[in-house]
Amino acid sequence: MTKTVTLSQAQEVIAAALHRADEIDQPVNVAVVDAGGNLVAHVRQDDAWIGSIDISIDKAWTARAFDISTGDLAEYAQPDTQFFGIQNTNRGRVTVFAGGIPLRDDGHVIGAIGVSGGSGEQDQTIAQAGLEALSAHR
Amino acid sequence: MTKTVTLSQAQEVIAAALHRADEIDQPVNVAVVDAGGNLVAHVRQDDAWIGSIDISIDKAWTARAFDISTGDLAEYAQPDTQFFGIQNTNRGRVTVFAGGIPLRDDGHVIGAIGVSGGSGEQDQTIAQAGLEALSAHR
Amino acid sequence: MTKTVTLSQAQEVIAAALHRADEIDQPVNVAVVDAGGNLVAHVRQDDAWIGSIDISIDKAWTARAFDISTGDLAEYAQPDTQFFGIQNTNRGRVTVFAGGIPLRDDGHVIGAIGVSGGSGEQDQTIAQAGLEALSAHR
Amino acid sequence: MTKTVTLSQAQEVIAAALHRADEIDQPVNVAVVDAGGNLVAHVRQDDAWIGSIDISIDKAWTARAFDISTGDLAEYAQPDTQFFGIQNTNRGRVTVFAGGIPLRDDGHVIGAIGVSGGSGEQDQTIAQAGLEALSAHR
Structure with a gap:
């Protein structure tokens, strides 16, 4: 038995992330994948980068x-x-x-959120806001 | 000036499509792309096929x-x-x-909707419902 | 909550499939994926086609x-x-x-088996034998 | 004549690797390729990373x-x-x-083992255990 994120949960996560993105005035792409790594939902805000569509999905x-x-994986992916x-x-899907x-x-990991469009710090903050929306309901 | 679908419009289109999918009890993936052909939003309903993620995006x-x-393109893509x-x-993105x-x-074309998860007829009906949500606001 | 095949189950499924392949004297590749579509296990018998590695994984x-x-999908994928x-x-992963x-x-679908190396009928028979090993334990 | 690893040998190698993985309590993916570089067998333990499927196969x-x-190739692949x-x-297959x-x-090289799922040191130890199973039989 494996728990996996539902569409309803993914939508809550994305709504909270978008809310935070608006607060810091940084348009982004947000994606959520399930326990199998498969896309559940994605949104791109108006004026967010089109190059960030793939990145948000692949970060998730x-x-x-x-x-x-x-962000943590980034540390282990540096030279030396x-x-x-x-x-x-993984055919270029790994985003560090x-x-x-x-x-x-x-x-247990039931899925993941990926945010792309701002600085690393902004993306992280927005992803964190999405994460907290899920936690708040448990 | 190019008119292009906004995230807000894409979300209306998707909500209407999901409403129709629920009515006919057929879980699907729904995607909306903008005038540039780039993904604006995607959702996969619980129990919808994971093989339909790509198909919904590529249909759009x-x-x-x-x-x-x-569906119309299909007629021109048959043998002979x-x-x-x-x-x-197009690296396999064309879906017929x-x-x-x-x-x-x-x-003017301002984007497109793609639906995948049911029969051809079901997907078409659900996509049509999304389309009509957009028209109803004009 | 989603049920998904375990490695132990995948190994039973593969053992039963290989047993059947030996019975009909047809070397094959056998693959099992989990509920997320991700590979759990794969084997290629000696003398089985190397071109069937991908096919077995992609069939699963x-x-x-x-x-x-x-085999059923094949009927819906024909011209007209x-x-x-x-x-x-799906970037060429769909095998019909x-x-x-x-x-x-x-x-509930908890994964899938894919067999490649013989005729369609042979592959199907071998996959069926794998399937039955799983059912026998329930 | 080219000597190449058989499925039977690959299974011994994998069994020994999994045994070591269990000893150090680190779920992993293990893959074996033959002298042609083509996959002979792969297993993913329950709870091992899905991102390591490709990596284990590509390391092999x-x-x-x-x-x-x-691990040795890594030294030659660093900047400068x-x-x-x-x-x-090689279309991204080279893993360093x-x-x-x-x-x-x-x-003579008759194939290779690839392990992914733990730290570099853990993966190396587990691959080494697989290697030794093969040597023990000669």
């Missing part, structure tokens, strides 16, 4: 694929660290900068 | 890429017809079965 | 992606039928000939 | 493709070293961090 996938935030080169695997975070339920 | 892309419904082989172009429809405003 | 993925046996062109979607079958538990 | 491929352990950029070749090791017989 990466966070679920390795059960780690993409143990996972340098991981960013070239901040903005992707696993969604957990009782410690 | 196809409908905008050629300003034609994918004039565009047979078009389904192999029903469920993708251009979104228009005063005759 | 296809059977899960659309919750249908790939409703899903003609589906074989060009016999040998992929969903694995079910109480009616 | 890389170790055979260049007859070198991927002679093979920097090799990780971008520890966990892939060639399988040898009388000094």
